[in-house]
Amino acid sequence: MTTFPTRPFDGQKPGTSGLRKKTPVFMQLNYLENFVQATFDAIGGVAGKVLVLGGDGRYFGAEAAQVIVKMAAANGAARVIVGQGAWLSTPAASNLIRTRGADGGIILSASHNPGGPEEDFGVKYNMANGGPAPEAVTEAIFARTKEITAFHKLEAPDVNLEAIGESALGGMVVEVVDPVEAYADMMEEIFDFKALRGLFHEGFTMRMDSMCAITGPYAVEIFENRLGAAKGTVVHEQPLPDFGGMHPDPNPTWAHELMAEMMGDAAPDFGAASDGDGDRNMIVGRGVYVSPSDSLAVIAANAHLVPGYAGGLKGVARSMPTSAAVDRVAAALGIDCYETPTGWKFFGNLMDAGRVSLCGEESFGTGSDHVREKDGLWAVLMWLNIIAARGQGVGEIMADHFARFGRNYYSRHDYEALPVDEANAMLGDLRDRLEGLKGKSFQGLVVESSDEFCYTDPVDGSVSAHQGFRILFEGGSRVVLRLSGTGTEGATLRVYLERYVAGPEGLDEDPQAALAPIIRATEEIVGIAARTGREEPNVIT
Incomplete structure (x- = not known):
């Protein structure tokens, strides 16, 4: 069978980043299926389309991935590209959608929210540009959830999502890919990895806290394997279904281990943290905490030092609640600065139209037009590249910035x-x-x-x-x-x-x-x- 009767659930309204509920809510009979089918219906169906699928490894993610693969097959999709083990950071998923020319993607995450049997789960749909669905689409999804009467799912054994390669599911191809490689390759194209390798070779020290979340494998590959940082630079590097009991939100409250080390006498030169699905970041210097709003402003002021942005920025954008620090930088650079509502989808339109290169939110989210999501490890690499180019530490960079811009x-x-x-x-x-x-x-x-x-x-x-x-x-x-x-x-x-x-x-x-x-x-x-x-x-x- 591929068609199953169902009836609507109340409250399946996507928020700024998809639908987020407690995990037991998603585990109810047909709850996930209803929302996924409503999403497929709202985008005009998925027959013949290519989708990307992955998530942050939180509890119920592997089971949800199997459901979605079988539903995509029953709905006539041509191919689903899945991160190995159903893993993909949110920026890596956005990159795959764009580079593979996919029609869209489904990301299984509740971002910075805790995970586990009694904690949070989430599902969101990203468009062909790699960015979150705009409000018109999320409203159409919500409308469909209120009237749905059936969903389509192939009755078949689970697909092996641990083995890289292709397999058939009904008439659909399931392609399992390395979740890290394409993203790490993209970072190597944007940043001066030779200079960064030199930085670590000269004894620069760093602590990267991945908070038992998805950026662990990415950070180990980039910082330790490709850039030569000392083994152990990345801590809490193993993604766990419950994030090891941690609250994977990179702020001073929840990343307290990192903050304690960076404010201590034996602090390394640089510290950073990322969140559950890898799209947020926190930047800390030795004895210096950098607010996300200030981080955005500093990156904008120094982006020309990074190879990927050597030609200058097209413009910048910030969410309305984010401080106006970047506005002052934009005025000095003579570029446009846009103020948008909270939600990365608003930046996507500006980036697709070629109006901005850089954008950020006060909620520890920074990114650029290399993808259509905020990107935690990208922000960390921006800071490292700026440090290498200026030959200054975080504290000196911040002091110079305040002296110039207030x-x-x-x-x-x-x-x-x-x-x-x-x-x-x-x-x-x-x-x-x-x-x-x-x-x-x-x-x-x-x-x-x-x-x-x-x-x-x-x-x-x-x-x-x-x-x-x-x-x-x-x-x-x-x-x-x-x-x-x-x-x-x-x-x-x-x-x-x-x-x-x-x-x-x-x-x-x-x-x-x-x-x-x-x-x-x-x-x-x-x-x-x-x-x-x-x-x-x-x-x-």
Whole structure:
């Protein structure tokens, strides 16, 4: 049999990066099948098409891959290209879609969310450009999930996804490929591997924390095998179904082992971490933490030092909540800077249109037009190439950058697992009061403007409304509030705080101390602690 009756499940609405739920939800009878079939239907079917498939190795990923391969065969796909063991980092999947001319791909991941039998799982569809499905497609998928009555799946033994090579499944070819090789080859084309090998040969030391997630094999191949970094440079290098109990989110809270080492007396020269599916990064120098917003700005200012970008940048883009640090670099370079909603799909349109080369989000995501996803190891290699070219450490590079451009003090405060109704009511009240905030003073800060961000795509004219609340204060400070689309339980309120200091004084403060007046003003305006009972956020980055 290939056709099975089913009925809809509630709540199969993809977020900014696909559908994410608790693993037991995905393991319900027909739940995964419904969503995959709805995806196939929404894109006009997969008959005769080539798809890429892989994921971050989290719990249930191998079983889900078998289901999807059999469904692709039953739906008439011509070929599915699968990473060995059903492994592919998200940027590696994007690269394969592009280089193999595939029609799209399915990525099995919940990114930086924990994995395991009781933790999180996710499925997202990427388009032929290698980037996440745009809102029109995700809305069509959601609409189809609400009316689905049957799905198609071949009844057949499981396919051997551990053996590299081709096999037949029904009338479809299953091609199992090395998940690392093509991606590592691409990195060698972009960066000056000769200079990087010289850096490590001269005694440069590094700690790369892969957090028991998918970048482990990639990082070992690139840093230790191809660049000659000492064995053991990559730690937590073995991907595990539950990430070894770790929360694979590369920020100071969850990558605490790396932070402790980098802030210690025996710190290596450079530290970095990546997340569950390999698209995020954290950069740390000896005694120096680099915020994602600052990292994007530094990369933009120094991209010309990297072979792949020696001709200059076409333009840059950042998500609206990301600090304006990169805007100042773009102005100095005389290139365009775009402000988009959160979600990498918005950058994809700009890159496909040739408007930007570099883009980033404050949530530890940085990337370029080499793929259509953010790319954690690419960002690490950008920093290493810049360090090699400048002959400076992270601390010196940051000090020079602040002296030239000033400093955007920045922090994100996350309030996780809030009751959804409570979070919506709080932001609903803020929406009702937005127009009346202008000119009012809070903790000595005067509101210059306030709005709810609405984005009109300059390429296709599509409009994305309700993308977060902005409160701008006189002098360049601001606060942004939005509900995250990446959680699986309750609501996550993200509060983004920013203060600009032009220098030359005041460039070396503790960020939380520098932002204290804005934190207090936000509480006075929104009342997060008063309304939720949360005296402090769950995560500060």
